[in-house]
Amino acid sequence: MPAVRSLRTGPAARTAGKRGFVKRALGFAKRALPKKAPPGFPLLWVACLAAAALMIVTGGFGTGRLPLHARTLFWVVLMLWNALKWQALFAWGVRKSSDWPRIALLGTVPLNLPLPLEIPLVGALLGRNMRVMPFDVWLRAAAISVVIFAVCALVAWILLRQMRPVRADTGxxxxxxxxxxxxxxxxxxxxxxxxxxxxxxxxxxxxxxxxxxxxxxxxxxxxxxxxxxxxxxxxxxxxxxxxxxxxxxxxxxxxxxxxxxxxxxxxxxxxxxxx
Missing domain, CATH: 2.40.50.1020 (LytTr DNA-binding domain)
Structure with missing residues (x-):
């Protein structure tokens, strides 16, 4: 007597199972991916790269003695890492346009405190022994934070201007x-x-x-x-x-x-x- 394939285990069932898995995976990916860009993107990253370019040119934190390629890599890595920290803070704290200045000020101290440790660490990753003075680092970081704060203020201003005005009698x-x-x-x-x-x-x-x-x-x-x-x-x-x-x-x-x-x-x- 010929074997009878079960409807649950035959080729059609396996094909349907694969299609179901793909459909569920696509549905999960659709839900997981953000519907809109996180707060501050891409202006925050542009500002951090601009700050990196300034530090590459000026040789900030004693990096002027490094070769140009090493100095460039150092500042790009350090500023992208800091951009990631700021981006996480904004994603957590910014819910409306008026939140930008407050959250930017809130993050200035805690996000800059680790810099005296991050600078030697990035230097070590590049095979460079870098020693820094914490207070000197924090002072320079405060100047960079002013740039970040200015970008946040600009973002808030742009968003408020983009809000379409609604007449009081038709809204x-x-x-x-x-x-x-x-x-x-x-x-x-x-x-x-x-x-x-x-x-x-x-x-x-x-x-x-x-x-x-x-x-x-x-x-x-x-x-x-x-x-x-x-x-x-x-x-x-x-x-x-x-x-x-x-x-x-x-x-x-x-x-x-x-x-x-x-x-x-x-x-x-x-x-x-x-x-």
């Missing part, structure tokens, strides 16, 4: 008669936007969700779904249904959290609820 919040302190969240419903108030009431207006996001860009809040935005001060909790989350808003409303934006909600400490 979403004005039409809904909702002040910023009353706003709990915004949800897209087809070509409409539902504005949730913190007293539990809501209003439905014909408005593009993308335009609504631009209008609230300066407020402390975050997009948590392809069609949902919440104000930070209006999040009252969260509840979980299987693998899905919903944020509970002041006043009793709720909005969904998609996998794409869950990392932002989790970073803000919102996804701590029952479920």
């Amino acid at each position: 979403l919040l004005a039409r809904a008669r909702v002040g910023a302190e009353q706003l709990a969240g915004i949800e897209a419903e087809d070509h409409y936007c539902r504005i949730h108030r913190r007293d539990g009431t809501s209003a439905l207006l014909h408005y593009r969700f993308g335009d609504a996001l631009e209008e609230v860009a300066a407020l402390d809040g975050a997009q948590v779904h392809r069609g949902a935005w919440v104000a930070a001060g209006a999040v009252a909790g969260a509840e979980r249904d299987g693998r899905k989350w919903r944020l509970l808003l002041a006043g009793g409303g709720s909005v969904p959290v998609s996998a794409t934006y869950a990392a932002e909600a989790r970073a803000r400490g919102w996804l701590r609820g029952r479920g």
Whole structure:
């Protein structure tokens, strides 16, 4: 009697399994990759490379005695490492345009403290014995930090200028008669936007969700779904249904959290609820 192949183990099943794996892998990659560039990119990296170029030319921290190729490699490695530290800080702390100067000042001391150790370490990686005076290093690092701070101020200024001005009588919040302190969240419903108030009431207006996001860009809040935005001060909790989350808003409303934006909600400490 000829053997009968199981539908679960035959070629068709194996092909379907491979397709399923590829689909899951692509879905994971789509969720893992950031939807937008991290805060400060690429201006931060340009500023750090500009600072490296200045140090290469001037021979800062006693590197003038090194050959040009060694001096170039030293400063590129050191400044890229510091750019990575600043980038991590901005990704952690910058949520809105007004955060830039505060976070830049906050990082000045802790990110510059390790420099007296980092300089000899980078020198050792290049086969160079480099000794530095900590206070001299910190003084020069303060000058470099001024450049970083200036870039941050420039970024904040550019972002604020790019925010499309909305006339007071035609903006979403004005039409809904909702002040910023009353706003709990915004949800897209087809070509409409539902504005949730913190007293539990809501209003439905014909408005593009993308335009609504631009209008609230300066407020402390975050997009948590392809069609949902919440104000930070209006999040009252969260509840979980299987693998899905919903944020509970002041006043009793709720909005969904998609996998794409869950990392932002989790970073803000919102996804701590029952479920």
